[in-house]
Amino acid sequence: MANLERTFIAIKPDGVQRGLVGEIIKRFEQKGFRLVAMKFLRASEEHLKQHYIDLKDRPFFPGLVKYMNSGPVVAMVWEGLNVVKTGRVMLGETNPADSKPGTIRGDFCIQVGRTRAEFGTRPPPRAGLRSRESGAPSAGGWERAERGRGAAARPAIGPPPRRIGPLYGMWLVTFLLLLDSLHKARPEDVGTSLYFVNDSLQHVTFSSSVGVVVPCPAAGSPSAALRWYLATGDDIYDVPHIRHVHANGTLQLFPFSPSAFNSFIHDNDYFCTAENAAGKIRSPNIRIKAVFREPYTVRVEDQRSMRGNVAVFKCLIPSSVQEYVSVVSWEKDTVSITPENRFFITSHGGLYISDVQKEDALSTY
Known part of the structure; x- marks a missing residue:
């Protein structure tokens, strides 16, 4: 059974420095998930110690805190149906060598060497350092911290802006996506705002035999009330098995037969609004048009x-x-x-x- 969930995802200093923020956001949006909140910040040591309190007894804890404090991070809250489980699938296998193309690890990890880091048992080889001979990234180490409410996993993708002392090698040149429980993304950390997550969306063409799911391109923090309208200003209402607006603000048009075509629904201009304490914003008009897959001759x-x-x-x-x-x-x-x-x-x-x-x-x- 599909559950509407929220999950916290943080893009850590290396991912920010490598310019991968937009690509990660794009992947989650294309999956139909909604970005509820996002903040670009440099976390204090006290905040980081509290965030990773369940790891405080691990030998790498001081190095982890120091690394996390070495540069800015992007903190995000994503919402969607089964977003926690699906998010983990999008990350890929723990070992990047086993990760399939199309997953975060499969696409962004550098090649892993023969020796893998053994988390918390001994210092692994230095990970992903730039080779003096070739200038290219060398093999990187991996680790996975099993946590009470989630898991931390990092595909190695390149060097950080500067070296951060002896961090057992495992935190160097890595890109970390941390899936954790929602309560760690505090509303006071993300402020109150309204924004567009995809204000360039203007045309959606879909096959009548497949249907389409269109996330609202507007959002807010804290969570905004999302509503869909026709371009005429008329409210959108559910039509059983034809059109439905989900609780997370996603508009869905179901597959239909040619005889069920209704231009008012399947070939019309829509827009979405987001409203919270910060005010109200309106997306540009979006043309949603259905096409039929049928034989034709020229x-x-x-x-x-x-x-x-x-x-x-x-x-x-x-x-x-x-x-x-x-x-x-x-x-x-x-x-x-x-x-x-x-x-x-x-x-x-x-x-x-x-x-x-x-x-x-x-x-x-």
């Missing part, structure tokens, strides 16, 4: 031209799919035409034959 009409003149052929595409179909090639007697000499294919897909000859009339196109 055809070419006969053309007349005087010898030595120009003949122009157009590929006639049904209007229902014209917007989504492009002409990529032409054939002459079932042989692909190479644009050269007298034959020319325009950017709009038309075929021009210059200096028409008698033999041109003996072929089919």
Whole structure:
């Protein structure tokens, strides 16, 4: 059963320094999760000691606090259906060598050497340091701290801005995503604000056989009340098995048959608002349009031209799919035409034959 959850995610100093903040946010947004709160800050040592209090007896604790205090972090709260479990899947396997492409670790980790760090037992080899000979990152160490309410896991991706003493190597040149319980993201840490998480969203085209989920591009901190409207200002209402607005502000249009098409729902302009103590903001209009996956045929009409003149052929595409179909090639007697000499294919897909000859009339196109 799907549960609406929230989870705290922190992008630690190395991830911020490497410029990966936008990519991580993009991945969670594309999964349909909503960014509830975000703050860019440099945490104090006292705050960090409290945050990692369940690790205070570990030998690496002083080094961890010092590392976390070495630069700014990005603290975020994400909301969505089963976001905790899905977030862990998005991270990938603990060992980056086992992580699949498309996961955070699979895409951002450097190559792991033969020796893996054994967490809390002995100092591992220095991780991910830049090679003097090649200038490229060397093998990195890994560790996983099992915690009461979550897990910390770090794919190594590159060197930090400066060296931070003996940190057992495992905290150097790493990118850390920390999944933890919600209560560690305190409302007073993120302030009160309204903002757009994707104000460039203007067009959404989807297949009628698949449906679509559209997160509200506006959000706030603390949590804002999210509402959807038609561009006319009319409230959005649920239509069973056709349209539904989730509690987290996500608009969903379900798959439907061609006979159930309703332009008022499936081809219209929508917008979303976010409202909290900071005020109210409105997203730009978003055109949401459904298209049908159905068989179609294209055809070419006969053309007349005087010898030595120009003949122009157009590929006639049904209007229902014209917007989504492009002409990529032409054939002459079932042989692909190479644009050269007298034959020319325009950017709009038309075929021009210059200096028409008698033999041109003996072929089919």
